Amino acid sequence: xxxxxxxxxxxxxxxxxxxxxxxxxxxxxxxxxxxxxxxxxxxxxxxxxxxxxxxxxxxxxxxxxxxxxxxxxxxxxxxxxxxxxxxxxxxxxxxxxxxxxxxxxxxxxxxxxxxxxxxxxxxxxxxxxxxxxxxxxxxxxxxxxxxxxxxxxxxxxxxxxxxxxxxxxx
Numbered sequence: 212x213x214x215x216x217x218x219x220x221x222x223x224x225x226x227x228x229x230x231x232x233x234x235x236x237x238x239x240x241x242x243x244x245x246x247x248x249x250x251x252x253x254x255x256x257x258x259x260x261x262x263x264x265x266x267x268x269x270x271x272x273x274x275x276x277x278x279x280x281x282x283x284x285x286x287x288x289x290x291x292x293x294x295x296x297x298x299x300x301x302x303x304x305x306x307x308x309x310x311x312x313x314x315x316x317x318x319x320x321x322x323x324x325x326x327x328x329x330x331x332x333x334x335x336x337x338x339x340x341x342x343x344x345x346x347x348x349x350x351x352x353x354x355x356x357x358x359x360x361x362x363x364x365x366x367x368x369x370x371x372x373x374x375x376x377x378x379x380x381x
Contacts, residue, residue: 234309234349242345246286246316249339253320254279256335260327271327275335278319282339310350316343 234242253275260272283290288301304312320340323332 250282271323313347
């Protein structure tokens with residue numbers, strides 16, 4: 212009993228990560244899983260992209276491998292236990308808002324495509340880009356239900372009618 216009561220008190224005293232404000236637990240795990248899968252696809256495609264003599268393909272491949280490392284570092288720091296600052300970076304990234312993560316991940320995924328537009332770069336960065344899209348969708352927030360929306364509209368209409376009545380009386 213005290214173990215379950217102590218955990219919320221400890222988490223309430225520290226600053227909650229910005230991404231947890233509007234995300235459910237399963238959506239947060241979906242974003243993390245897509246980030247890890249995006250890192251794996253970027254790494255594999257980046258290696259295949261580097262096996263060429265064309266310098267732009269090599270540059271895009273190196274960028275994709277760097278994207279894979281950054282995605283793993285941000286989304287799954289336990290995969291980077293050999294790096295001392297992995298947990299610190301993951302904590303800093305967790306404090307970013309969802310739209311900031313979305314812009315960062317989508318931007319990272321677009322750069323190799325701009326450098327070298329090939330099928331390998333498109334397919335390799337698709338899941339990393341999808342991770343950014345998932346974070347962007349979470350930044351938009353939950354869709355409200357019709358009953359709540361109708362109640363808000365009714366309250367606004369009543370307030371407008373009261374203001375109109377006050378101006379006519381006064």
